[in-house]
Amino acid sequence: ETGVTQSPTHLIKTRGQQVTLRCSSQSGHNTVSWYQQALGQGPQFIFQYYREEENGRGNFPPRFSGLQFPNYSSELNVNALELDDSALYLCASSFGGPGEQFFGPGTRLTVL
Amino acid sequence: LAKTTQPISMDSYEGQEVNITCSHNNIATNDYITWYQQFPSQGPRFIIQGYKTKVTNEVASLFIPADRKSSTLSLPRVSLSDTAVYYCLLGRAGSYQLTFGKGTKLSVIP
Numbered sequence: 001e002t003g004v005t006q007s008p009t010h011l012i013k014t015r016g017q018q019v020t021l022r023c024s025s026q027s028g029h030n031t032v033s034w035y036q037q038a039l040g041q042g043p044q045f046i047f048q049y050y051r052e053e054e055n056g057r058g059n060f061p062p063r064f065s066g067l068q069f070p071n072y073s074s075e076l077n078v079n080a081l082e083l084d085d086s087a088l089y090l091c092a093s094s095f096g097g098p099g100e101q102f103f104g105p106g107t108r109l110t111v112l
Numbered sequence: 113l114a115k116t117t118q119p120i121s122m123d124s125y126e127g128q129e130v131n132i133t134c135s136h137n138n139i140a141t142n143d144y145i146t147w148y149q150q151f152p153s154q155g156p157r158f159i160i161q162g163y164k165t166k167v168t169n170e171v172a173s174l175f176i177p178a179d180r181k182s183s184t185l186s187l188p189r190v191s192l193s194d195t196a197v198y199y200c201l202l203g204r205a206g207s208y209q210l211t212f213g214k215g216t217k218l219s220v221i222p
Contacts, residue, residue, distance in 0.1 A: 004155075031208075033208070033209065033210070035210075035212075040214075041214060042199055042212030042213050042214050042215055043156065043210075043212045044212070045209040045210060045211065048208045048209060050208075055208050056208035056209055058209065088153070090155045090156075091155075092155070092210075099161070099203075100146075100158040100161070101158065101210060102158070103154075103155025103156050103157065104155050105153075105154055105155055106153070106154070106155055108153070
């Protein structure tokens with residue numbers, strides 16, 4: 001059974017650019033959630049996708065958007081990058097609900 | 113979801129039992145209590161989840177009193193590899209998100 005994978009591992013962008021992060025969910029999981037974790041803080045929920053539809057959203061602006069594909073993999077897109085977007089971006093897959101979520105290793109984004 | 117409160121940091125010697133208590137005074141009837149562990153530059157890892165009384169698995173125990181206003185994660189005989197941040201969260205049936213606080217940074221000392 002393959003776990004959650006994310007790419008790339010690290011990424012450096014400049015302010016105003018756009019970025020796409022990718023996530024492959026664990027086999028059989030139909031729900032993918034994205035989190036942003038700033039240094040020294042707990043992860044903050046961005047949004048969740050279930051069967052290719054956005055199923056809930058945290059307190060993040062519209063320039064954070066996502067997609068889920070038929071194979072349940074997912075993308076997180078961030079437009080007009082700001083310095084405060086520098087963080088570890090985590091993807092988690094699950095069957096949804098309050099049960100266990102399986103997190104990937106994250107993508108470290110640095111915005112200069 | 114109700115807010116959770118836990119100590120910012122704890123120290124323990126190797127081989128000791130560690131108990132981390134989480135306060136959730138406004139827990140709702142349909143909230144579950146969940147704990148995650150996170151190592152630096154890695155994603156969080158599920159440890160244990162419970163609703164009431166006691167839950168035990170191969171790595172930890174979770175104690176929940178009858179009023180459910182607090183919970184205690186118990187790690188038996190910790191080792192250096194247990195040094196990590198531990199998060200207490202509330203999850204709700206039908207809810208789609210996990211709400212993390214700042215967690216408890218556990219340092220295990222040789």
